[in-house]
Amino acid sequence: WDETHFGKMGSYYINRTFFFDVHPPLGKMLIGLAGYLSGYDGTFPFQKPGDRYEQHNYVGMRGFCAFLGSCLVPFAYLTVLELSKSLPAALLTAFILIFDTGCITLSQYILLDPILMFFLMGAVLSMVKCNSCADRPFSASWWLWLSLTGMNLAGAMGVKFVGLFIVLLVGLNTVCDLWGLLGDLSLSLVMFGKHLLARVLCLILLPLALYTAMFAVHFTVLNKSGPGDGFFSSAFQSQLIGNNLHNVSIPEYLAYGSVVTMKNLRMAGGYLHSHWHLYPEGIGARQQQVTAYLHKDLNNLWIIKKHNSDTADLSDPSSPVEFVRHGDIIRLEHKETSRNLHSHQHEAPLTRKHFQVTGYGINGTGDSNDFWRIEVVGRKTGKLIKVLRSQVRLTHVATGCILGSSGKTLPKWQGWEQVEVTCTPYLKESPNSLWNFEDHINPKLPNISLDVLKPSFAEILLESHMVMIRVGYFKPKDNEVTSKPWHWPINYQGLRFSGVNETDYRVYLLGNPVIWWLNLVTIGLYLLIAVSTAVVLKRGVQLTSELKELSRVVLCGGGQIMLGWLLHYLPFFMMGRVLYFHHYFPAMLFSSMLTGITWDTLLKFCAGYLSPSTTARRVYEGGFLALVLLIVYSFYLFHPLSYGMVGPMASDPSSPMAGLRWMDSWEF
Numbered sequence: 001w002d003e004t005h006f007g008k009m010g011s012y013y014i015n016r017t018f019f020f021d022v023h024p025p026l027g028k029m030l031i032g033l034a035g036y037l038s039g040y041d042g043t044f045p046f047q048k049p050g051d052r053y054e055q056h057n058y059v060g061m062r063g064f065c066a067f068l069g070s071c072l073v074p075f076a077y078l079t080v081l082e083l084s085k086s087l088p089a090a091l092l093t094a095f096i097l098i099f100d101t102g103c104i105t106l107s108q109y110i111l112l113d114p115i116l117m118f119f120l121m122g123a124v125l126s127m128v129k130c131n132s133c134a135d136r137p138f139s140a141s142w143w144l145w146l147s148l149t150g151m152n153l154a155g156a157m158g159v160k161f162v163g164l165f166i167v168l169l170v171g172l173n174t175v176c177d178l179w180g181l182l183g184d185l186s187l188s189l190v191m192f193g194k195h196l197l198a199r200v201l202c203l204i205l206l207p208l209a210l211y212t213a214m215f216a217v218h219f220t221v222l223n224k225s226g227p228g229d230g231f232f233s234s235a236f237q238s239q240l241i242g243n244n245l246h247n248v249s250i251p252e253y254l255a256y257g258s259v260v261t262m263k264n265l266r267m268a269g270g271y272l273h274s275h276w277h278l279y280p281e282g283i284g285a286r287q288q289q290v291t292a293y294l295h296k297d298l299n300n301l302w303i304i305k306k307h308n309s310d311t312a313d314l315s316d317p318s319s320p321v322e323f324v325r326h327g328d329i330i331r332l333e334h335k336e337t338s339r340n341l342h343s344h345q346h347e348a349p350l351t352r353k354h355f356q357v358t359g360y361g362i363n364g365t366g367d368s369n370d371f372w373r374i375e376v377v378g379r380k381t382g383k384l385i386k387v388l389r390s391q392v393r394l395t396h397v398a399t400g401c402i403l404g405s406s407g408k409t410l411p412k413w414q415g416w417e418q419v420e421v422t423c424t425p426y427l428k429e430s431p432n433s434l435w436n437f438e439d440h441i442n443p444k445l446p447n448i449s450l451d452v453l454k455p456s457f458a459e460i461l462l463e464s465h466m467v468m469i470r471v472g473y474f475k476p477k478d479n480e481v482t483s484k485p486w487h488w489p490i491n492y493q494g495l496r497f498s499g500v501n502e503t504d505y506r507v508y509l510l511g512n513p514v515i516w517w518l519n520l521v522t523i524g525l526y527l528l529i530a531v532s533t534a535v536v537l538k539r540g541v542q543l544t545s546e547l548k549e550l551s552r553v554v555l556c557g558g559g560q561i562m563l564g565w566l567l568h569y570l571p572f573f574m575m576g577r578v579l580y581f582h583h584y585f586p587a588m589l590f591s592s593m594l595t596g597i598t599w600d601t602l603l604k605f606c607a608g609y610l611s612p613s614t615t616a617r618r619v620y621e622g623g624f625l626a627l628v629l630l631i632v633y634s635f636y637l638f639h640p641l642s643y644g645m646v647g648p649m650a651s652d653p654s655s656p657m658a659g660l661r662w663m664d665s666w667e668f
Helices: 003-015 026-037 059-070 072-084 087-098 101-107 113-132 140-159 161-182 189-221 457-471 513-538 545-574 581-608 613-638
Strands: 249-251 259-264 271-278 288-293 302-306 329-334 340-347 355-360 372-376 392-396 402-409 419-424 435-441 447-449 495-498 507-509
Touching: 003 026, 026 059, 026 113, 026 140, 026 189, 059 072, 059 101, 059 113, 072 087, 072 113, 072 545, 072 581, 087 513, 087 581, 087 613, 101 113, 101 507, 101 581, 113 140, 113 161, 113 581, 140 161, 140 189, 161 189, 161 545, 161 581, 189 457, 249 435, 392 435, 513 545, 513 581, 513 613, 545 581, 581 613
Parallel strands: none
Antiparallel strands: 249 447, 259 271, 259 302, 259 435, 271 288, 288 355, 288 419, 302 329, 329 340, 329 372, 340 355, 355 419, 372 392, 392 402, 402 419, 495 507
16 A cells, blocks of 8 residues: 555655655655665565565565554553553553554554654653653753653654644643743742743754754755656756756757747646647547646657747758747747647636637647747846746737646546646736746757756745645545545544455454444543533532542543544544545544543542442452453454455455454445
């Protein structure tokens, strides 16, 4: 499954090949480092799930992810122990995570999820430990845990942007902490200022410095041209070894007869592109497709011609050079297919009220709908057009519309999932309707060096984040099972990691249903207990010291964990991107900790009303043992999901897994 992405990206780091991904770089860098240190040479292609590794040393990368996934158990154990001061509660949480088939499956492969969850749980543990040192502010242990919290926040954000949710949790905890200190009249304002500065230093400046350093390492290591070049600006690409813009000299000013590529200026806008395929029946005129393509390709090349004459004579070395100027009317002929860039009043494939853009004509001969006025932003008529630096706008002469990229991905059957190019009648200026000329081939013109374009690190950092945000809303891959957030807590549908038929070795990502349904019931149970406890305390009911301590654990300890679950789950309902089952696992860690705290508290409440003490202890111990045995037995039943299945599918009555397909939506 996703080893095809993240294993391949680890290889890119080892080979120092530049690539693009919608997530920040830390997780992939650590995978690449683990592979490098364990002897992997970065040559495995990672093409599709099920390919054999053969002699390639992949164990270091998988082992690294498995080790970080294994750390979730002691992190959760220590967190619950700190919040509840109860060994059984911490042990129950540990049992839940040890025997969950989903956590095992997600941790044993080359994926970002165990790395993300490692830093996430590290941040939660550090935050809780720092809170426990509140009576010893500015001590060595207080500074250690506060600094570790900041470092883990940087780690979580550096793996995936959903690390922002743990930043919010720690931020809310810090605000509450500072608000309490502000109300402490025994604390001087100078001392409060020190508390504030300490948190700014460790929870804001330190994470930002580490996060920025990750990108500095990322761009330093990936210094060779690769599949990610086309997502970035021409200036950035000129720094990559092997890129056609690296250490190259090209003609500075545009001339008729030049062969060029045009790059859209919206982030990840792509190159103006065409190919032999026609628009399908019913999608505007059945003419040649014109799209924006994010990768370097011969089909990105166009020849600049005068609108009223052929440019064949301009290829003669003895003919004079004639430069293209601001305000000229030109034709753009596609080099590979000899068809002109063309527009008309047929509607665009996806964007309503925009006009269709096509390739039209034979050997450069078309009609008046092939004419475009070229204009440079902020320049006067007659001025020359600079390659790479001039921002140009192409206005269709016949209709007055402007050539642009809508940013919408065309369907596979229509535009090979490339980006839609339209002609917009709305004259509002935006990066979507601006282009620059990147490649420029004209043997009759003198060349200039591109070193003058070198961007600063701050510009590269800003551009990379803009591209990640812009491209982050991607479409699912073929045969992938996407899901909705309400599916996740009920374990409605898993995710096929490897294998599709009876002869394949099949691994299926699905949570242990007993654990997940126990977690789901516990969330409702916790809310009931928390509300009841809050009402009892508000009414001033006299409680024993033991019950007061349990009330504190429920409202404070459980409340922090409940807030963590909400912050890591509810935002997905508002996301417009493609969602998968594995996105729930950070929230699942919080619900598992909540289960440990809630059931321990409930059993203690129940035991507290029984006498003698031996009976109460037996009830408590019996309840705890029953939960543990239920969890272990359910793992015994469902462990093949994690460790692999062969033979008939579970829908076949003869399958050993047939009796375990408790929901029709489970596809193992």
